[in-house]
Amino acid sequence: MLMDSQDKNKNEWSRLINSFGFALNGLKNAIMKERNLQIHISVAVLVVILGAFFQLSYSDWALLVIVIGGMFTLELVNTSIERLVDLVTMEFHPLAKLAKDISAAAVFVFSLTAVVVGFLIFYPYMLEWFMGNF
Numbered sequence: 001m002l003m004d005s006q007d008k009n010k011n012e013w014s015r016l017i018n019s020f021g022f023a024l025n026g027l028k029n030a031i032m033k034e035r036n037l038q039i040h041i042s043v044a045v046l047v048v049i050l051g052a053f054f055q056l057s058y059s060d061w062a063l064l065v066i067v068i069g070g071m072f073t074l075e076l077v078n079t080s081i082e083r084l085v086d087l088v089t090m091e092f093h094p095l096a097k098l099a100k101d102i103s104a105a106a107v108f109v110f111s112l113t114a115v116v117v118g119f120l121i122f123y124p125y126m127l128e129w130f131m132g133n134f
């Protein structure tokens, strides 16, 4: 009985470790193949450097982390939808077009949101910096 529950626990752990492995594999594949994701990573790095330069507050960092994480997540979901559509059909199909276009629209809407949030976060710091330096 004790052995059974130990085996079950071990099984649960190995399933958990396996699913991390699958997720990392998906992440690696998307980063290596998706140009948009590479652009987002470069922009995120620049934004983090800018954040360090302006010494953002904890709450502003938290907002930035949510926006950057959300952007990556959405881009990964978009990539996954593109792959799924390609798996279903390589022929031209109006529904395939709609699925890809709407998925791309979701990324676009969040990108605009991220730009606005970024502006709202950085504007006061930039203003203060300009006031102090000019």
Ligand SMILES: Nc1ncnc2c1ncn2[C@@H]1O[C@H](COP(=O)(O)OP(=O)(O)OP(=O)(O)O)[C@@H](O)[C@H]1O
Residues within 6 Å of the ligand: 034, 035, 036, 082, 089, 090, 091, 092, 093, 094, 096, 097, 098, 100, 101, 104
């Ligand atoms: N099977 C299809 N049927 C109809 N339209 C399609 C189909 N596949 C792609 N499209 C259209 O062509 C556009 C570009 O397709 P593509 O597969 O190159 O996707 P993408 O958004 O450029 O993604 P990526 O280049 O990152 O793989 C889509 O947004 C969609 O409008």
